[in-house]
Amino acid sequence: MPKHIVVVGATGEIGQAITRRLLERGERVxxxxxxxxxxxxxxPGATAYQRWQMDEVAPWQAILQGADVIMNFASAPVFAQKWTPAYREQLNTIHIQGTNIIVRAMQTIDRPPAVFINASAVGIYGYSKASNEPFNEQAVPDDDAFTNECFLWEKAAFAAEAFGVRVVLLRTSFVLDYQLGGLPPMAQATRNYVGGPILGAHWTPWIHIKDVQGLIEFAMDNQNVRGGLNLCAPDVVSQRDFQATLSRVLHRPALFAKPSWLLRLFMGEAATILIHGKRVIPQKALDLGYQFRFPTLEAALYDLLSENTRLTTPREER
Structure with a gap:
């Protein structure tokens, strides 16, 4: 029997990918x-289309009634513009207050969902300290603003466990997609001979969009998946090795290394995510038996950037 699944934020990179997969499965979305x-x-093809509300419980009660699974990917694009204090506050409002209102509505309906899958980020582990240590789901994070913001985001979602909902927190890394997200501009720059690594940058945890779909399905269907779940591939690489692999796949040299100060000038605080990445590993997924379709970066990039996969005009991302 098809599940009734509510997807919040379905037009973003991850939302689009999982919504298309759920529709292929024949679920009621x-x-x-x-x-x-x-x-x-x-x-096209969903059962219903509803307007997103930030701060009213009543509309959410009607939307969530009868749902078996709720997935929340509502956000603003992380790298769409320079991170000013105002833009960072906008992100926090969507993440934390938006999740709070969904959980409050969930608590008041006749039958809460069996599963609540909520977005989070590998930023939960922080960026204030350089480290080569692997960070699994049990790792002790840094004590910085990124950690605190992600902690409040996850805390808002985890509150649903108090009334019997299994909660999964998707700690997402750099998602590789051939149309959306950060890979297309990186690939285009490399094709145009202006690609290069970020000087002084550390680790770059990443994941192929097909494994994003696979891990979300796995989390939805497997009763043993709960709490934080690192959405990243086992083959975590340094930023320099990421660019070297991208250059090798595209048969282009990486000639233009980028100083970290230049990224900070144009990206603001968001540059910290690229400069001080952690060596995050998908320990829980591996322990529970998930089989990655693209466990290595080279295989993932060949799949996404081969001549049969065109970097066309990006799809809408919200």
Whole structure:
């Protein structure tokens, strides 16, 4: 029997990928978006399209009623603009307050869902200290603003466990997609002979979009998956090795190394994510038996950037 699944933030990179997979599976999907009409054009075939609400419980009660699974990917694009204090506050409002209102509504409906899958980020481990140690789901994080913000985001979602909901927190790394996210501009720069590593950068945990789909399905269907789940591949690499692999796949040299100060000038605090990445590993997924389709970076990039995969105009991302 098909599950009734509510997907909040379905037009973003991860939301699109998992929504398409759920529709392929024959599930009954309700899409919640800031622009339901645009979502319907982008993702036809869902059971219903509802408008995203930030701070009213009553509309959420009607949307969530009868859902077996709720997935929340609502966000603003992380690297869409320079991180000013105002933009960072906007992200926190969407992440924390948005999750809070969904959980509050979930608590008041007749039958809460069996599973709540909520977005998070590998930023939970922090960026204030350089480290070569592996960070699994049990690792002790740094004590910085990134950790504190992700902790509050996860705490808001984890509150649903108090009324019997299994909660999974997707600690997402750099998602590799051939149209959306950060890979297309990196690949285009490398194709145009202006690619290069970030000087002084550390680790770059990453994951192929097909394994994002696979791990979310795995989390939804496997009763043993709960709490934090690192969405990254086992083959975590340094930023320099990432660029070297990308250059090898595209048969282009990496000639233009980028100083970290230049990234900070244009990206603000978001540059810290690229400069001080942690060596995050998917220990829980491996322990529970998930089989990665693309466990190595070279295989992932060949799959996404081969001549049969075109870097076309990006799809809408919200």
């Amino acid at each position: 309700t899409i919640v978006s800031r622009d339901p009409q645009a979502a319907q054009r982008l993702l």
